[in-house]
Amino acid sequence: MGIVVQKYGGSSLGDAGRIKEVARRIVESKKAGYDVVVAVSAMGDTTDDLLDLAKGVSPLPPAREMDMLLTAGERISMALVAMAISDLGFTARSFTGSQAGVITDSAHGRAKIIDVTPGRISAAIADGHIVIVAGFQGVSQDTKEITTLGRGGTDTTAVALAAALGADYCEIFTDVDGVFTADPRIVPTARRLERVSYEEMLEMAASGAKILHLRCVEYARRYDMPVHVRSSFSHKEGTWITPEQPGEEAMEQAIIAGVAHDRSEAKITVVGVPDKVGEAARIFEALAATEVNIDMVVQNVSAAATGLTDISFTLPRADGQTAMSALARIQDEVGYDKLLYDDRIGKVSLIGAGMRSHPGITAKFFAALASAGVNIEMISTSEIRISVIVNEVQVDEAVRATHTAFELDAAEVEAVVYGGTGR
Amino acid sequence: MGIVVQKYGGSSLGDAGRIKEVARRIVESKKAGYDVVVAVSAMGDTTDDLLDLAKGVSPLPPAREMDMLLTAGERISMALVAMAISDLGFTARSFTGSQAGVITDSAHGRAKIIDVTPGRISAAIADGHIVIVAGFQGVSQDTKEITTLGRGGTDTTAVALAAALGADYCEIFTDVDGVFTADPRIVPTARRLERVSYEEMLEMAASGAKILHLRCVEYARRYDMPVHVRSSFSHKEGTWITPEQPGEEAMEQAIIAGVAHDRSEAKITVVGVPDKVGEAARIFEALAATEVNIDMVVQNVSAAATGLTDISFTLPRADGQTAMSALARIQDEVGYDKLLYDDRIGKVSLIGAGMRSHPGITAKFFAALASAGVNIEMISTSEIRISVIVNEVQVDEAVRATHTAFELDAAEVEAVVYGGTGR
Numbered sequence: 001m002g003i004v005v006q007k008y009g010g011s012s013l014g015d016a017g018r019i020k021e022v023a024r025r026i027v028e029s030k031k032a033g034y035d036v037v038v039a040v041s042a043m044g045d046t047t048d049d050l051l052d053l054a055k056g057v058s059p060l061p062p063a064r065e066m067d068m069l070l071t072a073g074e075r076i077s078m079a080l081v082a083m084a085i086s087d088l089g090f091t092a093r094s095f096t097g098s099q100a101g102v103i104t105d106s107a108h109g110r111a112k113i114i115d116v117t118p119g120r121i122s123a124a125i126a127d128g129h130i131v132i133v134a135g136f137q138g139v140s141q142d143t144k145e146i147t148t149l150g151r152g153g154t155d156t157t158a159v160a161l162a163a164a165l166g167a168d169y170c171e172i173f174t175d176v177d178g179v180f181t182a183d184p185r186i187v188p189t190a191r192r193l194e195r196v197s198y199e200e201m202l203e204m205a206a207s208g209a210k211i212l213h214l215r216c217v218e219y220a221r222r223y224d225m226p227v228h229v230r231s232s233f234s235h236k237e238g239t240w241i242t243p244e245q246p247g248e249e250a251m252e253q254a255i256i257a258g259v260a261h262d263r264s265e266a267k268i269t270v271v272g273v274p275d276k277v278g279e280a281a282r283i284f285e286a287l288a289a290t291e292v293n294i295d296m297v298v299q300n301v302s303a304a305a306t307g308l309t310d311i312s313f314t315l316p317r318a319d320g321q322t323a324m325s326a327l328a329r330i331q332d333e334v335g336y337d338k339l340l341y342d343d344r345i346g347k348v349s350l351i352g353a354g355m356r357s358h359p360g361i362t363a364k365f366f367a368a369l370a371s372a373g374v375n376i377e378m379i380s381t382s383e384i385r386i387s388v389i390v391n392e393v394q395v396d397e398a399v400r401a402t403h404t405a406f407e408l409d410a411a412e413v414e415a416v417v418y419g420g421t422g423r
Numbered sequence: 424m425g426i427v428v429q430k431y432g433g434s435s436l437g438d439a440g441r442i443k444e445v446a447r448r449i450v451e452s453k454k455a456g457y458d459v460v461v462a463v464s465a466m467g468d469t470t471d472d473l474l475d476l477a478k479g480v481s482p483l484p485p486a487r488e489m490d491m492l493l494t495a496g497e498r499i500s501m502a503l504v505a506m507a508i509s510d511l512g513f514t515a516r517s518f519t520g521s522q523a524g525v526i527t528d529s530a531h532g533r534a535k536i537i538d539v540t541p542g543r544i545s546a547a548i549a550d551g552h553i554v555i556v557a558g559f560q561g562v563s564q565d566t567k568e569i570t571t572l573g574r575g576g577t578d579t580t581a582v583a584l585a586a587a588l589g590a591d592y593c594e595i596f597t598d599v600d601g602v603f604t605a606d607p608r609i610v611p612t613a614r615r616l617e618r619v620s621y622e623e624m625l626e627m628a629a630s631g632a633k634i635l636h637l638r639c640v641e642y643a644r645r646y647d648m649p650v651h652v653r654s655s656f657s658h659k660e661g662t663w664i665t666p667e668q669p670g671e672e673a674m675e676q677a678i679i680a681g682v683a684h685d686r687s688e689a690k691i692t693v694v695g696v697p698d699k700v701g702e703a704a705r706i707f708e709a710l711a712a713t714e715v716n717i718d719m720v721v722q723n724v725s726a727a728a729t730g731l732t733d734i735s736f737t738l739p740r741a742d743g744q745t746a747m748s749a750l751a752r753i754q755d756e757v758g759y760d761k762l763l764y765d766d767r768i769g770k771v772s773l774i775g776a777g778m779r780s781h782p783g784i785t786a787k788f789f790a791a792l793a794s795a796g797v798n799i800e801m802i803s804t805s806e807i808r809i810s811v812i813v814n815e816v817q818v819d820e821a822v823r824a825t826h827t828a829f830e831l832d833a834a835e836v837e838a839v840v841y842g843g844t845g846r
Binding site: 059068078079099 | 446473480481482483485487492494495496498502505507509510514517522567
């Protein structure tokens, strides 16, 4: 039999009891005949505790030392999981990201994996061991410094290991039952998806669904690695994320995969921009220099009488102040009138690979929003997604109305959410 | 100017406030013109907390994973110290034992340093950084596994780094003011020693003085590295541990360095051993096979009538059960009568390089014990030490009487003890 890679997040490793439960589940897969490699996050609140310690000694700690500090969290959890497995009569070997051959670039706090050289893992597997790897961390190629991968890092570690080891599949154990047609906290009748394509999952992640991080799904798609998202608190089947298979019936039937929402963005409007070649470029160059990620952009048709236009865009709320300052500095140069800042907005997105071949989806979406009395402020689309910006207080209503209009509601409530952020 | 290596223990790094205080002290040395390399232990109770976590998942965790777990403690403290230094406007780089080139054998939990290859440390020094190294840990030469050095490990790390870097000296910061002529908790008039030789410090460490671990002093002696033991809670001068210099007046004057005591041993007596060649060897071979460390050994003159003798020896109380079991297994083979076990004993030792050339020390020591009404159960001596085993309840009285008899008492109390074990 082949190799399976599993990932367990912080809420699945909350205390000694949970760690022993996770060990039993790992051993089940080993007994089933698989070679098992496991990526773990730090236990429960460990990362927050370490961040508090850092805050106690320095308001602005160096990123290199921050990575050194935070990587202690996975070191603790991986050793404990290995001990718990050994207590069940199986042998386990834990490895740091560096030992496991997770090679990254040098960007502390948000490093990207550039290679995985799993020689020690393969040797440990050959010796019959279960392998536990510290998620979220690696070692930089040039400087041999310890790095961390940023949010969702352990998911990415798991999929990268699965790809490098040629695993049969990668299981992401989390605190929810899988990927749902909408957030079950907003739509209690949301249905668990049995399957979803990489492309759909990417659009959902980018649209605010927090179940998997964007980079993890990108990695899975690049290496065609099947990912099974499921709960560590039950033995229920979760959601499989797999390549899109055009001929397959299940995929064909599902025109819409789900409705995602995101309350983390803000909107900035640059009012009264002279409608000349190069003005928009100057604005977005100034923003790019601050490394702020811009999401949606809308430019009004200019009023012929004034020769002025307005440019609106959305961005993470956390970057709002940075972007406003950068724009203020170029006001004289660009000659715009004023800036408007609005963080009382939300984004609602409809995602489905089927919308490519089914016209009328947009009309149906907008009609559903209109009947719910929801006003649309901005619109953006991709081949398999339609997103709208609405007033923040109308996000829940917009999600529910859309979910119902596309007949996604389940006959009965099956969603079980165990709290936590599913990081 | 040269390099100075400093060591800070867990009690010196108890919380954020202490860490900032330690950072200020490190920066003082840097400002004084030294290149500074620092070895740190885990913060306060971190190691105990990690041990509790391990106990929670497995009653008998594998040693390899235990080392992986415990080394997270120094990783946390070294990153925090580096951050606190950076907050003072200086740059620091923290390194794990492995990164610092601390190469050990493969004995998890009690590894010995076999080499130090401090290439990354030297490079960081050359770049102007203060270097923080995780104490107590290394990487095994053959298997590249993470190891720990056992009790007092960080002291040994500090001295080993000092030797490898050719440092001017090594400062061991702890929670007491230095090495005293006796434990100030028992003898309030004990005096701080300004200087003590490696040989005396070795005997004191072996005799129960907990201020420095044996292996650290051995390392310092082998490389002739001056060690300054001092308090991290004050700026007072501490005790210098240096080579014995025969011509030097201060050394000549101090006949006796101090009185040490040890309550961690037990005594086993093998009663009625046939007085034949090879019987004693068989007994101690059986003990050696269990890796129990034997300290003092006494064999009675055999009674001519019976041809039987008694053999008594002392050993760490923690190993008592192991030794008793090993001896019970060879009773038929050796043909001894019975075993007696006594853990109500204590060891009192008088240490001083001067006793080589001053006869009568033993007589004076025994007379002091006799006038205090202390019965001597066993005696052992080295060139610069006399140790006796007494009843545990008489240890304090024996230490005080000896301290006074050799005129070690200070005119006034100067000892300041800040609690903790000074590990």
